[in-house]
Amino acid sequence: MSAGSTVTTTYLELSQEGAGAHKFYEVTVDGTTVTVRYGRIGAAGQTQTTTFASAAKARAAAAKKVAGKVGKGYAPAVQGQRAPRAVTRRQVTSAPSTARAVAPVLWRFRTGSSAFGIHVDDEHCWVGNQAGDVYTLDHNGGVLARFSLPDGVKCLVADDFWIYAGCDDGSVYDLSSKLPFAAYDIAADVDIFWLDIHEGILNVSDHDGRLTVIDHEDEHQWARRSPGERAWMVRADDRAVYHGHSGGVTAYAPDGGGELWHTKTRGDVLFGWQEDSAVYAGTAHRVVQRLAKASGAVEATYACDSAVYSCATSPGGRFVFAGDAASSVYCFDRDGTRLWKLGTGGGSALSMQYRDEKLYLVTTDGALVCVDASEAAITAAERGTVPAARDVKLAAALPTYAPATAAAAVATVAHAPAGAVVLECVQDGSRLRVHVVSEGYDGSWNVQFPHAIRQPGARYVVDALHAAAGGFYRVRGDIRRLR
Numbered sequence: 001m002s003a004g005s006t007v008t009t010t011y012l013e014l015s016q017e018g019a020g021a022h023k024f025y026e027v028t029v030d031g032t033t034v035t036v037r038y039g040r041i042g043a044a045g046q047t048q049t050t051t052f053a054s055a056a057k058a059r060a061a062a063a064k065k066v067a068g069k070v071g072k073g074y075a076p077a078v079q080g081q082r083a084p085r086a087v088t089r090r091q092v093t094s095a096p097s098t099a100r101a102v103a104p105v106l107w108r109f110r111t112g113s114s115a116f117g118i119h120v121d122d123e124h125c126w127v128g129n130q131a132g133d134v135y136t137l138d139h140n141g142g143v144l145a146r147f148s149l150p151d152g153v154k155c156l157v158a159d160d161f162w163i164y165a166g167c168d169d170g171s172v173y174d175l176s177s178k179l180p181f182a183a184y185d186i187a188a189d190v191d192i193f194w195l196d197i198h199e200g201i202l203n204v205s206d207h208d209g210r211l212t213v214i215d216h217e218d219e220h221q222w223a224r225r226s227p228g229e230r231a232w233m234v235r236a237d238d239r240a241v242y243h244g245h246s247g248g249v250t251a252y253a254p255d256g257g258g259e260l261w262h263t264k265t266r267g268d269v270l271f272g273w274q275e276d277s278a279v280y281a282g283t284a285h286r287v288v289q290r291l292a293k294a295s296g297a298v299e300a301t302y303a304c305d306s307a308v309y310s311c312a313t314s315p316g317g318r319f320v321f322a323g324d325a326a327s328s329v330y331c332f333d334r335d336g337t338r339l340w341k342l343g344t345g346g347g348s349a350l351s352m353q354y355r356d357e358k359l360y361l362v363t364t365d366g367a368l369v370c371v372d373a374s375e376a377a378i379t380a381a382e383r384g385t386v387p388a389a390r391d392v393k394l395a396a397a398l399p400t401y402a403p404a405t406a407a408a409a410v411a412t413v414a415h416a417p418a419g420a421v422v423l424e425c426v427q428d429g430s431r432l433r434v435h436v437v438s439e440g441y442d443g444s445w446n447v448q449f450p451h452a453i454r455q456p457g458a459r460y461v462v463d464a465l466h467a468a469a470g471g472f473y474r475v476r477g478d479i480r481r482l483r
Contacts, residue, residue: 097343128153181450222256233272244269282308323349
């Protein structure tokens with residue numbers, strides 16, 4: 001609190017019946033400082049703080065913000081009286097496997113909570129669970145770090161070098177540096193089921209069968225309601241966004257220009273995967289179906305013995321893998337011939353990814369599992385010979401990183417280190433943008449930057465920037481504020 005100042009807080013809520021908006025907006029004036037907090041009712045939300053030249057200007061700015069929200073339907077409320085809207089958490093069953101043999105599990109890491117998110121790249125394995133924990137491991141199962149996010153992790157996706165976690169609080173966090181930040185804040189009336197990011201464009205599928213598309217600056221682009229509900233699949237590339245739901249798979253033009261094709265699948269779509277020329281839909285009716293990206297035609301069907309919770313392929317779709325509701329994992333050849341079925345040795349696989357002859361699973365019992373999917377290992381497993389699975393333990397002093405929710409949480413430096421890139425927050429109408437100050441960059445391009453720590457006129461330094469195809473920059477490395 002500023003010395004001698006009076007602190008005033010205005011708290012507003014907008015809550016609509018059914019699946020409408022359910023969010024709050026709070027404005028606090030403390031002397032020359034205005035702090036805005038907003039988000040879903042019941043959540044901590046995002047915070048932005050701005051300092052003005054005088055207390056009078058701060059009060060005027062706050063009054064303008066409040067009037068704008070009241071004009072959009074917000075009304076004064078008492079915090080805590082209205083209950084948070086329920087968030088859909090995937091309710092799944094997991095029966096014991098009927099397979100005669102168990103998969104050759106190399107190692108297993110138990111996260112402590114049901115896990116859906118997985119990503120494996122050249123260096124790391126990532127797993128996110130319902131408790132909001134995201135762990136990074138090396139390919140041998142060594143635990144390297146933990147990110148502690150505010151809510152349950154729905155999924156993990158990669159976009160080039162960047163890793164994002166979509167959470168139940170409606171935010172999508174960039175985990176690409178030590179300090180995670182909320183890169184996208186999805187509207188409070190969107191109940192996230194799954195998401196994908198392509199060239200900085202966020203594609204969100206939700207409980208009601210909607211597809212919502214948001215650009216790299218967290219601004220809404222377009223939305224469509226598909227002919228189905230419970231949309232657990234969304235994948236995107238240059239040519240389309242592929243949306244899987246209870247009515248099948250629908251492809252839309254990436255600019256929102258309209259539907260390209262729709263294919264009804266054998267059962268509700270519960271998971272999706274993509275390769276260059278095809279998308280794969282795992283369904284509740286015990287099959288994975290391969291659909292041509294160009295036309296939506298069903299090119300192959302891969303039959304399992306229970307509802308398919310997850311699927312993946314080896315590069316080019318040479319092998320197709322599936323995990324079912326009965327704790328089994330399958331491998332098929334490209335044309336649909338089943339090559340093997342093995343038990344996971346634990347729960348059912350809710351997500352999976354294949355890489356370098358290994359199949360990585362996250363399961364209903366909250367474990368990240370590494371399976372040796374080489375031909376020799378699978379043949380030995382079918383004969384009853386499997387390695388002793390190693391249980392991975394957490395390191396005693398594991399580094400843990402939490403997101404920055406305010407400018408004060410960002411480290412401050414007096415000078416920009418050699419080779420660092422300097423950024424500046426600038427006012428652009430009603431929005432705060434971030435542009436590059438350092439030479440050698442296009443100063444007119446925006447930088448994808450956490451909204452919670454932006455302040456007018458503030459300068460920041462980052463390790464590096466990467467130019468994205470959409471005409472903007474992404475941050476590489478840690479963010480520090482210049483004093």
